[in-house]
Amino acid sequence: MRFMIIVKATKDSEAGVMPKEELLAAMAKYHEELQKAGVLLDASGLQASSKGWRIKYSGEKRTLTDGPFTEARELIAGYTLIQVKSREEAMEWARRFPNPAVDGKEGEIEVRQLFELDDFGSSEAVERFREMGVGTKK
Numbered sequence: 001m002r003f004m005i006i007v008k009a010t011k012d013s014e015a016g017v018m019p020k021e022e023l024l025a026a027m028a029k030y031h032e033e034l035q036k037a038g039v040l041l042d043a044s045g046l047q048a049s050s051k052g053w054r055i056k057y058s059g060e061k062r063t064l065t066d067g068p069f070t071e072a073r074e075l076i077a078g079y080t081l082i083q084v085k086s087r088e089e090a091m092e093w094a095r096r097f098p099n100p101a102v103d104g105k106e107g108e109i110e111v112r113q114l115f116e117l118d119d120f121g122s123s124e125a126v127e128r129f130r131e132m133g134v135g136t137k138k
Contacts, residue, residue: 002041002083002114003090005097009075012102014048014068019102026098034082034093045078087113 019027034040050068069075077100084090094111101107117135120126129135 001086001090002081002116003094004112004114005080005082005094006076006110006112007045007078007080007100008073008108008110009049009077010101010105010107012105013077014050014075016048017102019100023098023100023102027100030096030098031080033096034080039082039084039089039093041081041083043078043080046076049075081114 031040031043034043048068052067052069054065054067054069056063056065080097082090082093084093090111090113094109097109099107100109115135117126117130
């Protein structure tokens with residue numbers, strides 16, 4: 001089972017405030033523990049939404065909107081992907097995640113399970129994804 005630990009953005013992360021060494025060290029320690037346990041798939045921080053864009057779809061029409069986006073609470077500042085044996089194991093790892101907010105301010109993470117290709121049943125399109133190695137367990 002794969003899970004994404006989503007680090008919610010804050011006003012500080014959206015303003016480009018970089019984490020201090022203490023927070024970076026705590027994050028490094030946590031991710032080293034994930035790696036030693038063999039459950040870490042990937043992790044990274046994301047640049048502020050001012051450096052991004054959104055594409056809104058209406059049928060075949062696409063509208064591009066440059067950032068920044070106003071609701072920091074709705075934005076993602078980073079993520080960690082893990083692969084574990086159960087939802088309970090994912091919860092245990094998530095409980096150990098360091099507070100991602102600068103200076104120990106109020107922070108939030110969200111954890112979501114990823115779909116596996118087997119969740120979609122058998123189809124030609126699913127097999128195309130399988131051949132690409134997309135959406136499969138590592």
